[in-house]
Amino acid sequence: MAKKLKTADDFMHHLYIHMNDVDHFVIFSGVSLKQFLPSVESVKNVLLLKHAYEDGSFNMHTQFDFVSSEDMQDFLKTEQDLKKDLCWVDFMTEKNVDALTPLEQAELLYFSHKREPLATPFMGKLQNRYAYYSSIADKMTKVYFRFMGDSELLVANLFNQMIKEKESVGSFWRRKNKGNLPMIDPSTLRLYRSFVKEGALLSLYKLDKPSGHYGIEVRTLSDYDFPDEVWDDLDEILKISYDELIQIS
Known part of the structure; x- marks a missing residue:
């Protein structure tokens, strides 16, 4: 038989996975933010570059919203219901964000608009490990990894x-x-x-x-x-x- x-x-x-190890990014389809964050190395805080989350904190220097580690669980619960594109980079402390130059802030905005970095998605001041963009319409998540492993x-x-x-x-x-x-x-x-x-x-x-x-x-x-x-x-x-x-x- x-x-x-x-x-x-x-x-x-x-x-679905498509890796570009030269440019240090991977395109995924079939993984949510709620699955992503607990499955990678610890993410302290996230700087929101494109989002629809209304309960984030506000950084006066950059005028970006952000989510601190204390509010991460609420962010995860809420974000899955928003059905909007999401773009963020992680960072260590708000002092790191306050040190960003106008050019570095512009580069972050470029990434949130184009889904690719102008130069590098990894900023020494932020010490970020990831640069994340998810699109609802395209059913995909594009993540730049500092360490491809x-x-x-x-x-x-x-x-x-x-x-x-x-x-x-x-x-x-x-x-x-x-x-x-x-x-x-x-x-x-x-x-x-x-x-x-x-x-x-x-x-x-x-x-x-x-x-x-x-x-x-x-x-x-x-x-x-x-x-x-x-x-x-x-x-x-x-x-x-x-x-x-x-x-x-």
């Missing part, structure tokens, strides 16, 4: 959290042994950079056998220039054999 093809709903999650850390933590949540729903015995959860390491994902540099779909699901194992099907999508088109064609894409299978145990 022929093996039944999986449909989109048979997977736990689909994540943070992109694999993001994906690993995102998938590991999903596995943890799935494993926590079940028997008492499963919950009791949650310390032995299947997990993927960022270094494993780094082995597949050649795929995501072409543009790839990573699809997470639970394997039927062996029990307690998960898999990530990797499909190269080099013909897709716009992430929103991936979701329009998702069912057809999944009919194509995957290029690689990453097993998580």
Whole structure:
């Protein structure tokens, strides 16, 4: 009997990734801000360059709103309901923001308008690790990473959290042994950079056998220039054999 093809709903999650390691950015589709922030290295505060959030603090020097670490949870709860484009960079302290020159402020505005930096998205005064832009209409998030390894850390933590949540729903015995959860390491994902540099779909699901194992099907999508088109064609894409299978145990 022929093996039944999986449909989109048979997977736990689909994540589109297109990496440009030369310019230090990655385009994602399938990750929200609420998933992003807990999955990367600690973000202290965010300077809002384009947003619709009304409860942020105000920096007099730059006239940008910002969100402090104390208000981050409220920001995450509210932002997902705003359905507007969002652009921000992280920073260490407000003193760093107060030190920005007019030219540096102009460069930040340029990034929020063009989705790309005039020079570099990383400013020594801010000590920022990320420069983030998400577009609702385009169904994508573009992130500049100071350290490209943070992109694999993001994906690993995102998938590991999903596995943890799935494993926590079940028997008492499963919950009791949650310390032995299947997990993927960022270094494993780094082995597949050649795929995501072409543009790839990573699809997470639970394997039927062996029990307690998960898999990530990797499909190269080099013909897709716009992430929103991936979701329009998702069912057809999944009919194509995957290029690689990453097993998580």
